Amino acid sequence: MGNKELNQEIGRRIALQRQKAGLTQEAVAEALGIGNEAVSRLERGTVAASVPRMMELATLFGCQTGDFFMEQSVVVQDQAAEISALLVRVNPEARKFVMEQVRHTIQWLEQQEKLNQKSV
Template sequence: MALNHVIGKAIAKYRKQANLSQEQLAEALGIGYEAVSRMERGVVIPTVDRLIEIAEIVGCPVTELLSQTSPRPSDEVVYLHQLLSSLSSANKQWLMEQIEAWAQKLK
């Protein structure tokens, strides 16, 4: 998936988690909601300054908008750790077993 689409999906995800509509995010950014829609669909890629603004508005570190797009193993590990951190030990173990099984099937 292209970088602009992955960043767009991350923006949409965190906007929704912040319970903001595209219109509300656009208003906070001082732009039209169509511009937010284009970013989220990956039609355009926001500038670094705009990404920082978006991160502040939706309440996430800017690295969250970028780390999900990074192919670097260290960023992937951080992202997976964040996903797993809220799970119980039993659920983490179950999920790791599922991931191992899927990884074997997909080789």
Template sequence: MDELQKAGLVKAVGQAIALRRAAAGLSQERVAEALGITREAVSRMETGVAVPSVVRLAELAEIFSCGIEELLTDVSSRRIDQARTMVDLFDGLADDKRQLLVSIIRQIAQGFGER
């Protein structure tokens, strides 16, 4: 992984943290308080200026009631992670709805492949 890819990953994880925080209805101040850090430190993580440690990711996942892997895979550009995200999106849908989505995604993918 080159430096540009690393920077992109850190920024993407920061965006995932920000999205999870917003979805949980929490302010940066509230997350900072729960972590025992400053609001600025939370902001630096969310903007990709600071890289959260594995322990910090675990703490954030607990605060947001999600898995650590969700903070990493939701924004990943790896095909396997994107496929897992699709599986999660399909979870709980009726068979006919899943089949419809697969058909739509197949058509879109084929359209992109023709270019």
């Protein structure tokens, strides 16, 4: 993958994280003190995002800078950080509901795994 393709891929992931955060390009531009077109150029990958700029974007989006380089980490700590970033966006009652759903899903998955092991 060349520099152009790498910049485009990172830009696509910046756009994805912006959308996950529920922000418009205009809101990002305002928060960073840059023009709308500069945000668009970053997302299209026509300009490379500097490391300090990626750090600003990650803080703004509530994600990790590594999210701009990989779709989804398989590292438990990265996944926990992603869940944490999502949970802070909702009220305590909603967080409680989400955590109950996660617990139930994990229990179900563990049961499925045990059944699959018995059938092998």
